[in-house]
Amino acid sequence: MDIKRKDVHNSDTPVLCQACESRHRGVCGALTSDQLLQLSKHSSRRAVEPGTELIGESTQIKNYSNIISGVVKLSKMMADGRQQIVGLQFAPDFLGRPFRKENGVTAEAATEVKVCSFPKTVIERMIGEMPELEHKLLEQTLDELDEARNWMLTLGRKTAGEKVASYLLLIATHAFPENETDTAEFELPMSRMDIADFLGLTMETVSRQFTKLRADGVIRITNNRHVVIPEITRLSDRAGF
Amino acid sequence: MDIKRKDVHNSDTPVLCQACESRHRGVCGALTSDQLLQLSKHSSRRAVEPGTELIGESTQIKNYSNIISGVVKLSKMMADGRQQIVGLQFAPDFLGRPFRKENGVTAEAATEVKVCSFPKTVIERMIGEMPELEHKLLEQTLDELDEARNWMLTLGRKTAGEKVASYLLLIATHAFPENETDTAEFELPMSRMDIADFLGLTMETVSRQFTKLRADGVIRITNNRHVVIPEITRLSDRAGF
DNA sequence: CGACGCCTTGAACGATGTCAACGTGCGTGG
DNA sequence: CCACGCACGTTGACATCGTTCAAGGCGTCG
Known part of the structure; x- marks a missing residue:
């Protein structure tokens, strides 16, 4: 079929990745099929319940994830319990802060969420080797910054x-x-x-x-x-x- | 002097750049002295008055700049005139949104501001050739995102x-x-x-x-x-x- | 059925906004 | 040099919006 012919190296694509949106609109789109295969060996999928904490505010990050489906809320809390959600993430967003030990926000599943996770080390090595991957991350981070600033207008005015x-x-x-x-x-x-x-x-x-x-x-x-x-x-x- | 010896290729550094903070903490730190020289040929310094608009909300961006000194405010305005400042930038921040035609915010000098500007095209070509430069931009963008999210807590709660x-x-x-x-x-x-x-x-x-x-x-x-x-x-x- | 979680509704309160007057420093022009 | 106007900031009185506290509704699950 024509649609498949356009999908370069489709036959080499790891099974896990074939139906995954991250390969098209997400960060995995920057990877060759070889790299995708290598990454998929270290990656694991899981589904989590609403309310599950995916990343803690000051806990070390060991894994990065792509969101396959569902909504993740990023929030901050003050000492007295006041809370503010500072962002929402949807498929196929990348979850986690590269080059940061801590990340200052809590990530929690708002709905049922399916994620594809891989170790921090593997991804950071790949970033070093693949400028395209870093470019994708910059693009996403710029988008998130735009969203955040739009929301600041909403919150403030x-x-x-x-x-x-x-x-x-x-x-x-x-x-x-x-x-x-x-x-x-x-x-x-x-x-x-x-x-x-x-x-x-x-x-x-x-x-x-x-x-x-x-x-x-x-x-x-x-x-x-x-x-x-x-x-x-x-x-x-x-x-x- | 010891301080100068530590500064690699100091002798090759363009005169304009020698005292510039961007070369140390800012994006120019990612450049070799050759590239710095090349960039400095296309760059121009200027000082602007408080209130000067550096980037318009929906105007095309032709230049990027490094902030040499002063404070720049980034703001958004609603149709009825309500305004929200969505970020402040200080030396040696990079001003402008790479890979975006529009940028959705107005940048205005809050104090007297000195900037070092270069054409969009030159910088974007260099980014393509220099992964390190893109890495610096990602780092700054991540920092700005952290700041924005911190401020969302302030605004909301x-x-x-x-x-x-x-x-x-x-x-x-x-x-x-x-x-x-x-x-x-x-x-x-x-x-x-x-x-x-x-x-x-x-x-x-x-x-x-x-x-x-x-x-x-x-x-x-x-x-x-x-x-x-x-x-x-x-x-x-x-x-x- | 009863208990619980989640949401809605009402009444009173309080923080912040609105509107207006006044103060202060500074530049300008008589 | 003084008088004036202007931009900016402060203060006061009052209005308003959103919060607080409390009660009650609705669906779900034991």
Whole structure:
């Protein structure tokens, strides 16, 4: 088939990697089939439950991972327990901070998450040998920086209503890119409490804003998690764009 | 002198670069003296006034720069004029987004700023030839991402008092690294309005928090800009650490 | 059925924003 | 040299938004 012919070295691709998005849009796209094979020998897949801590705030990092599916939340906590989610990661993002002993954030599975992990040492050696790999990492890091700065605007200057609308738009576009551009329907990957920690609000305020959006017909909600957005433009208007 | 002997190829270093911090801590540290010479042929230094726009939010980038001295603020603005400063950059940071046509933020001189600029094309070619250069950029980008995420915690979860204390600590450590660890004295590089835009507050609230810190003896202020911090630990306590 | 987790709703409170007046330093022009 | 205007910062009074605390709803699982 034509599609397969375009996929260079498809026959050499390790079985584990054949259906993996990281090979196309993620960091593994920078690797030759030889290197992919070498890496796959050291890599292991696993699925984890929501709530599982993948990386601790000040624990040493031994493994790096590619996210195969699911949503991972990156958070920071203050001494008195106040918490802020500082980023969300989706497939096929790379998880872990190269060249850093500590990483300053906790990574926790928000949904069920499938990851493909490999030892720090193997990846760091490959980075040294493969400038293309480092380039991919730089690209992803630049994207994450853009996202972080966008979110700083949301945290610092938007009202509660705008924050909740911005969150829904973020999830609609990032976690479910298969949605159309004018309408969307999906399961929220996070609890009200998580959303509050992401938006710098309380659970109650988030709940009230959901209620208001529902009352105004901008969204429909069933089972607390299932969201339908009939017209995305109406939601964008509420997000401050 | 011993100091000079340690500086490899010192004699070949272009005159323009000899006293430049970017050659040590910044991206130019990744270059050989040959490359430095080549780059310096295309580079130009200039000093700009506070308020000068160095990069526009959606303007094409033609130049990259190293910051030689001064403070640059990166900001975002909403359609209705609400503004948020999403990052500060100091010498010897690299200014500009490689591999991005647009960059989504406005860069503006907060103080008088000296920069060393070179054409986008020259730098991007060098990145392709020099993995070390790309590595430096990745390192800086990772640092900026850490900073951004730290600030997200500040924006989302800290009180006005904690935000202002956090700001003072940030300036004391980043803009004036020569300060001692237990005491500090410096000129604030930004107006009350800028500080408010960085902290997600109003000018009035920032002013009141300054007044309170002064009343409590945590800081002393003269001429609105000159700040003395007698005991940095007392300020840290106020910042939520 | 009851208990539990998660979410929603209500009422009162408090931190921060808004609006307006005033202060201070500085440059400018009479 | 003084008077004035202007930019910037401070302070006060009041309004508002989001938080806090408390009660109750709803679905799930034992």
